[in-house]
Amino acid sequence: MQWKKPSSEDYTALIQLWEKSVLATHDFLKSKDREEMKAEIPTYFPQLDMKSWYHDDTLIGFSGVNERNLEMLFLDPDQIGKGFGSIIIKDLIEKDGIQFVDVNKDNTSATAFYLKHRFQVIGESEQDGQGRDYALLHLGLDGVTE
Template structure:
């Protein structure tokens, strides 16, 4: 049985492992060293600033989603590369959609599979910019609950 729950302190290392593996796979247009150098800021800064939820099956973490609650920003969504395509990402996005009327995110334009995934989840491209850290084009996407 698959469950979604608030991340616990002992979930951080498996989350970081998934984050690094998935980042290297999805962002092959950015040097691998960039991601390796982001591990400590991810652990000490980004994850603690976010509300984090994990999706688990029999105590195995399959992926996680992170939300910056003040701005309704979906800051991270990462699924173990071996588990991608099984619907876990959609389950995590749906979990947040049940709680919020709008969600916003930034995604690299070259990460076309993620852009397509978010579009399938009802996110629309609002604007395009450049990520200051990598110099890569990124898309600002938003989802709004329909009023019908």
């Protein structure tokens, strides 16, 4: 498993993977909101420490980190359950120092994934970061709050 920093030419592939992942895992999203998010997501890429994750030459997923916050982690749904997510999250914890992540409360599989990897719920919001009515769980690694 290796990663590379995506360039702006890679953004289309990342958005395609994001949409495939969200369609498979975020069935609680309204399609209007999903389309708005699809347009917003690439605007965040330049502000984050982005990594495209590969197994052999296959794009498995991507992550975006801002300081100690994991802002996004999306896997190709065809690759979920193969251990790649665990490899990625452990790498991000050990090498990038992530300690916090927000997860949609309705995304129970993602919540279970983070809880399995030493994160604990430290707070909750009724809306996402863009003010949409999708509750978020705020998670801290080993329950860290600051």
